[in-house]
Amino acid sequence: MKLPEIFASPANVRSVLQGTAIFNAGDESGEMYVVQSGEVDIIINGVTVETVGPEGFFGEISLIEDSVRAADAIARTDCRLLPVNRHHFLFMVDEMPQFALHVMKGMADRLRKADKRAAV
């Protein structure tokens, strides 16, 4: 799940130490995150359902649904993250159809994997 190079700007980069909770299930949400470097585990009920690496993204479900977090996101390594808030997200969808397609591709990939897990 690679995101457009627009996100490669150094503005707003957030450095996160290994083991830090970026968010926890039940938290209010207002951002998704693009991983610039490092890895983040997405954990539901103690089960790691995905590990997101460089240029991947996470946290988009709560942003899109405007709902609380359904998972924990824990830095598996030291990370550099680019937060994208709801306003920025809607602006990007509006102005850059490629961004919307990119997010949809990432979600399609995750859905395909999740469906495979569910049907085993």
Next chain:
Amino acid sequence: MKLPEIFASPANVRSVLQGTAIFNAGDESGEMYVVQSGEVDIIINGVTVETVGPEGFFGEISLIEDSVRAADAIARTDCRLLPVNRHHFLFMVDEMPQFALHVMKGMADRLRKADKRAAV
């Protein structure tokens, strides 16, 4: 998963009888479908992972990823479906950000459910 009223146009409606396979896993894909009436089962390896009802949609994963179908889609009842091909889909994402958001909301909803199943 409700889609904009633009899809309520009667053009291109496809009537499908109960029990018909709209597509099968492994099929080449070029369309997603909006359900106008009736219900469609999405089945992976014999397991029904979702039932899609009126104004819901399905088949978007293969369309977005430009890959073969990962699931069977079987008409649970007699149905009326509105096919959306790749060209139409890309046009809609380009011209109607609300459409992209709508598809993303549907996918977010499915991902949240799939993640819950996976983590049980």
